[in-house]
Amino acid sequence: MSQRLGVIDRYREWLPVTERTPPVSLLEGSTPLLPSRTIGAALGLRRLYFKYEGLNPTGSFKDRGMVVAVAKAMEEGARVLVCASTGNTSASAAAYAASQRLRAIVVVPAGEIAMNKLSQALMYGAKVVALRGNFDGALAVVRELAATYPVALVNSVNPHRLEGQKTAAFEIVDALGDAPDYLVLPVGNAGNITAYWRGFKEYHAAGRCRVLPRMVGAQAEGAAPIVKGRVFKRPRTVASAIRIGNPASWEGATLARDESGGLIDAVTDTEILQAQIWLAASEGLFAEPASCAPLALLARLAREGRVEKDSTSVVVLTGSGLKDPDAALNNVEPPIELDGDARALAKVLKL
């Protein structure tokens, strides 16, 4: 059996690591690229894949960038990490800090993040501060904090985060033998779309792929600053991970979109929740609401005939559905409560 490697060991020569970079790893990355069994056919798409990032150690893609950011922060002598987060970044920062015996301070918008993400940060032992306001305000505060005090900022404005995250693009090419025609992903603070585009371009320049994908980004209608070209002061959506009104990597996202000939569009909360249940019930893949925004967008584009049938598409499922079950549970039937024996059970099941 081949040895499993974390992101730094697997893609060392593509990352800003040296002999002095500490060997940080929770065996992140190397996530499955699953061919669709149902949805692709239903949409008339011959080749549709899901990159299931929910199988990273803390349940989201954030671990790819966090491992590099934490290793580099340690190399530079940092002992305290800080980040603002809609939840997943804080879970990831807290886990890597715990594994390296660093302190983590995470600032989250009060009342706006999913309980399971909060529980992760708390269990990993981070100091959690719930700041009144939204994510954009929290990010501004931690940026100022890191500019003044000896703490390492590990949000995606830290360039090492994007370096680590670009490895997801490498994995897709390594698995498919080339880049897909469409790479479809959610856009919140816009670091990930920026990182993927960088990864594909680097592999392309090195002759590892012939195709450069069109980058297709999905925002939620109530939090669609890049789609609308304006800051959203009060971003609103069921997809709390991407409830962001003023993305830090705005320019990176528009560059990825424009250089690749792609697009960034918005989907409604209803479309997101429909896509979530479709994905779970027809493919066996439970992803959090933000992760389902790109599937909702791809479904719309396919129905409008805007995706060629013979193309290859990859939808990035950025976080596990277990992160935020509350958002999903309104759309399924509750369990049947029953007092009784096998006969009673057979009767309610109409067997």
Ligand code: F0G
């Ligand atoms: N999907 C999930 C599950 C996320 O947690 C995020 C971002 C995104 C998509 C969007 O990625 O910001 O690079 O455009 N979550 C951040 C956080 C903001 O704090 O966990 P992006």
